[in-house]
Amino acid sequence: MNHLELIRKVEWKDLRNLSVKEMLIENNISLPWFFISMVLAYHGYYWLALPFSGFYFLTALRQVHNGFHNALGTGKSLTWLSLYLNSILMMTSIHAVKFNHIRHHKFCLSEEDYEGKSASMKWYEAILYGPKHMFLIHWITFKKANKQYKRNMMIELISIAAFMFTVFYFQIHFLMYHMFIMLFGEFLMAFFAVWTVHHDTHENPSIARTQRGSWKNKITFSMFYHMEHHLFPAVPTIKLPELAERIDKALPDLEKKETF
Template sequence: MTHSEILQKVDWKDLRKLSTKEMLIENNLTIPWFFASCALAYYHYYVLALPFSAFFFLTSLRQVHNGFHNSLGTNKFLTWFSLFSNSILMIVSIHAVKFNHLRHHKYCLSEKDQEGKSAHMSWFGAIFYGPVHMFLIHQITLKEGNRNYKKNVLAELAAVIVFASAVFYFQIHFLIYHIVVMVIGEFLMAFFAVWTVHHDTEENPSMARTQRSEWKNRLTFGMFYHLEHHLFPAVPTIKLPELAKRIDEAIPDLQKKKTF
């Protein structure tokens, strides 16, 4: 079944709109995890802080991912601010990630898809490729992005440098911990955010992997409904469980590969 045929069979357009409650959730999901991880790290409970840091990284990824597709329910400036502020906290230029992610949707798993490169590798190859992946998405955006993308990438990188320099200069130990964990998270992106959802799907790139286990989707904040996201990228993450249900009802025989 083609992508266009699936679009015709599934009722999805109403899912693009967020209620006020849903908008507040999508735009503030990161806050408790960030403060909890920083509080625990402040008192040197680094091991206890790690899962909170991981959930902060995951929820930040969810937030900016919705921002890439204008699905946060906010205006243009607030969406930009979400990407910019998360750049500082995630220690990466989120606009560089956005540029490559939108190209990933357009050229999925083809030669022009830098984000999708690790999907063609082994799982351990994708892990080792992680640092190269993060360098290349910045390089490609600065080379091929338009003036606005380049301006945002440079501004975000400058803000990250200022933030990190201040943290290390003043030896703010709990923020040093945060920076180190975020860098490790960024280096694992090629594996967790690309390989897990796209490996062995080259024969039909738009049919990414997905997850149907309720507890696994709750644990991962719905970030592994990736088939649904590629078929309907305008649908916010908070609506993906409902979208998955509609797809299963409308096309019960649709072949789906699991993420994990």
């Protein structure tokens, strides 16, 4: 059964719609984790802040990922603002990540899929590849993107540089901590966001890995419903558990590889 045949068997279009509550959740899900981590870091409790920083990174990734696919329930201006602000806080150009992610969906695991390069590596190779992955994401945007993507990337990179200069010039230690943790998270993206969900799926790239089990999906904020996302990228993350149930019901014999 090919990609289009799979899509035809599942009702999904109604899941694109968000209620006001769901829209507020998707647009603000990262904020509690960010503020808790900053308060703890400000008072010098860096080890206590660390898990909250990790959850901020994960939920901010969920937020911008929905933004890539216009699935935040907001207009273009607010979606752009979300990507821009998270660029500064996550220490990378999110519009550069968006450009490569959209290509990832179009050219999934092919030579033109620069985001997906680490999927064919060993797990430890994907971790070591992380810094190169982040450089490549920006370089490919510079080489292949249109003027609007390039302009957005430059605005974000200049803003990040200004943020870094301010933090180090005024020796704001809790923000230094935040920046280093975010950079560490970015260097793990080739492993965390690509390898974990795509390794050993080259024979059918559209059927990415997925995750079942409520506690696993709760602690990962539903970010590992990746097969569901690749089949129906317009569905917001908050609706992926329901989408997974529909897929399991409509396609009970579909072979699924779990993320962990």
